[in-house]
Amino acid sequence: MAPQTKLTHLGHQTEVSGGTPVNPPVVRASTLAFDTVAELNNRVAAKTQKNYAGYGIYGTQPQFSLDEVLCDLENGERCLTVPSGLAACAAPLLAFVNSGDHILVADSCYGPTRSFCDGFLARFGVETTYYDPLIGGGISALFRENTKLVFMESPGSWTFEVQDVPAIVAACQEKGIRTAIDNTWATPLFCKPLDMGVDLSIHAGTKYIAGHSDLLIGHVIARDEESYWAVRRQSELLGYNTAPDEAYLTLRGLRTMEVRLKRHESNGIELANWLKERPEVARILHPALPDDPGHELWKRDFTGASGLFGVELKPVSEEAVAAMLDSLKLYYMGFSWGGYESLIIPTYPERVRTAVPWKSDGPTIRIHAGLENVEDLKADLVQGFAEMKKISG
Numbered sequence: 001m002a003p004q005t006k007l008t009h010l011g012h013q014t015e016v017s018g019g020t021p022v023n024p025p026v027v028r029a030s031t032l033a034f035d036t037v038a039e040l041n042n043r044v045a046a047k048t049q050k051n052y053a054g055y056g057i058y059g060t061q062p063q064f065s066l067d068e069v070l071c072d073l074e075n076g077e078r079c080l081t082v083p084s085g086l087a088a089c090a091a092p093l094l095a096f097v098n099s100g101d102h103i104l105v106a107d108s109c110y111g112p113t114r115s116f117c118d119g120f121l122a123r124f125g126v127e128t129t130y131y132d133p134l135i136g137g138g139i140s141a142l143f144r145e146n147t148k149l150v151f152m153e154s155p156g157s158w159t160f161e162v163q164d165v166p167a168i169v170a171a172c173q174e175k176g177i178r179t180a181i182d183n184t185w186a187t188p189l190f191c192k193p194l195d196m197g198v199d200l201s202i203h204a205g206t207k208y209i210a211g212h213s214d215l216l217i218g219h220v221i222a223r224d225e226e227s228y229w230a231v232r233r234q235s236e237l238l239g240y241n242t243a244p245d246e247a248y249l250t251l252r253g254l255r256t257m258e259v260r261l262k263r264h265e266s267n268g269i270e271l272a273n274w275l276k277e278r279p280e281v282a283r284i285l286h287p288a289l290p291d292d293p294g295h296e297l298w299k300r301d302f303t304g305a306s307g308l309f310g311v312e313l314k315p316v317s318e319e320a321v322a323a324m325l326d327s328l329k330l331y332y333m334g335f336s337w338g339g340y341e342s343l344i345i346p347t348y349p350e351r352v353r354t355a356v357p358w359k360s361d362g363p364t365i366r367i368h369a370g371l372e373n374v375e376d377l378k379a380d381l382v383q384g385f386a387e388m389k390k391i392s393g
């Protein structure tokens, strides 16, 4: 072989003798080579098999391993990993609706999910009605002849309402309407929507699953093959592909998710309870607190809480809130959450709600309790409140 040919052909699959690595390999592939014409021609037929590697776009080893763990954790039939949480939210919306259909989406959903409905689906003649996240079984009053999907998110982004998922699912099943839920807050450990009859459970793996604020990834876990294929077909048509390195890092994050979540949970609850007693605070939005309106449903349907919650402050100017947030040393300001670090941002639920106006007298903020020492986190907020007082008087 000439050097040019060696460069092309040597070292593809080196035999290794010895132990087996604990972790799956990161397989980078666009092209997968087949040995025979028959195998090549059979690749389409074989595509329905789990972990089928026919072309890079269907995923490779670390993604298959990740799918397997997530699917098992949430008692699903199949899991599809996609490039971002938003891609995961969009996939079921595309899978179950056609032009002329109607969908129902929780008024408390993640903002970009809303943008997808209003900015994308609307262009193709799909009508979205936003519904009160607390509607429960009353959702059936909003059903139309052409309602195809009910999209839930519980607890809601920014406002943390807990939805009565079993009641909504029962109403939908009676009419053959599909259901999907954004389960990112709870992770596959703290809530099992498929066990409550939901067809598709969605995760921004970007958050707790990957857990280190260094990548974007999404997952759709399906209750049955049919729902899985409805999503998978759309994902293929759109050319969704997840980089193997991202899948590997997410699998690596997943290994420690349970121990991380325990700290996020306890830090979050501790901070929420502490903030509740502060004179600057009007209300805490955290379903694990016993006096939260969603607490009973949360206790029934969840086995834990993550570290993300909301705080409604007593009326104070935006400048005073900014002075507090700007002064914080341990809380970064930024979008996303679910990493090891604490975060804080101002939120504006009153600007986005359309089904039911969001009522609060003061501004709201969202806190992500990271893995730091909780007393340090409190001390930082104490000095932040002092900065706020300098402005508000």
Ligand SMILES: *Cc1c(COP(=O)(O)O)cnc(C)c1O
Binding pocket: 084, 085, 086, 087, 089, 110, 153, 157, 182, 184, 185, 203, 204, 205, 206, 207, 216, 217, 218, 336
């Ligand atoms: C962040 C987030 C998403 C989107 O995830 P990305 O990976 O950032 O696209 C979806 N749903 C919820 C509830 C989120 O918080």
